[in-house]
Amino acid sequence: MSATGTAAGQHVVVIGAGIAGLAAAHRLLERGARVTVLEASGRLGGKLLPGEIAGVRVDLGAESMLARRPEAVALAREVGLTEHLQPPATATASIWTRGALRPMPKGHVMGVPGTAAALSGVLSDEGLARIERDADLPRTEVGEDVAVGEYVAARLGREVVDRLIEPLLGGVYAGDAYRISMRSAVPQLYQAARTHTSLTEAVRELQAKAAAHQQTGPVFMGIEGGVGRLPLAVADSVRARGGEILTGAPVTELRRVAAPAGTDATGGPPGHASAAARPHASWRVVAGDRVLAADAVVVAVPAPVAAGLLAAESPAAAAELRTVEYASMALVTLAYRRSGTALPEGSGFLVPPVDGRTIKASTFASQKWGWIAEEDPDVIVLRTSVGRYGETEILRRDDADLVDVSRHDLREATGLDATPLETRVTRWTDGLPQYPVGHHARVARIREHVAKLPGLALCGAQYDGVGIPACVASAYAAVDQIHGDLSAVRELTANPVQSLHGGAGE
Structure with a gap:
């Protein structure tokens, strides 16, 4: 065994085959481990789901990845998708607020402007005037953490939060800006x-720094055929490298196994190295009628499932994981004939909850992704999303009702009144973990408890960011951890990955 942790050839079990679990398996195989991936459901990919409507390939889950973070795009290249990476065909979006589709403002950081003029057209005159008062207000302390909405409303007024920050953050977390942690969601x-x-002065400084270090290339990236192809390509690469992936294999037990007599906790001769320096606990993993012996385990499942798995070995970590809340949502995908169907320009629009609409966003998929338009030029594909944190009534409606309310709001926003060729409703129950005030501290506590169990690491959307790059970064940090290197875990805990580009300098 190497001095840094798990040795090449040792067996690592990865529990969960979403993008985080598959990325961890891919990285482990690169490091020479023998890997088994266990997935409870019958499919791979988690919240990344490729599908089809009216003969056109589409995403039925997440549809893009932040390209300003390198992890997801680099992984796509590593698994053979380089030629299929595509930026959006248009980055122009709108806000449907105050009765009209209005151009998405530029020159802000996650909806927070450097000047009131940046939000002209979206905010009322009163809202713009309130922003101007920021320069004269006394300091607002943020302490160890603060809700994004609470802090920004205190400085710039509620209208900035309600009309812009809320829909931007809602698009990522399906959450409530007045609950979401600024430290975790918008660390800059x-x-x-x-x-x-x-x-506003702070935002102008951030914008100046961004301008001085201007990044080139697209902000977001997609994949021809849908980003739902990514986990499938990673899985193919895992299998090609000798990794085993089992679906329909829910794990029912995860327990440490005592080291054999005559060895210390590291698995070597007594006194040869400390357990902290050379973690080599053995693990017993039970999945159905299979009992696997593992040298290390990566747990890449949602918080409630992780809590159940860790209950026996780390009750403290399990208790923390049980406090993680989730939001549910549904995506409604609609296909129309292009003839006689006119849409506004751009990639779609966001909807502030304060406006009282049912949908929270719509993507003009055929305009956003060139490959969709190319697959069938006679078909237009749109999708809407419904459901936010705390909203349960809307998601109790059947699929036909969700299609009807989506069509109603689309008609109100865009004038689109055609009959769809086909519709699909995809429900993501408890799909998005929430990052309330204090999230970073909770993650730190969970990892502190797990660090006491050599050979165990956690990763996924509930820790360091909900976007695809954040999940991949979390997976790589977990792999480093079971190899004895905690630096990446510490960095992510201290500085979570922002899951939405802040717009600085745009």
């Missing part, structure tokens, strides 16, 4: 707020 704003009295 949190750090700026700690050192500035004026929020």
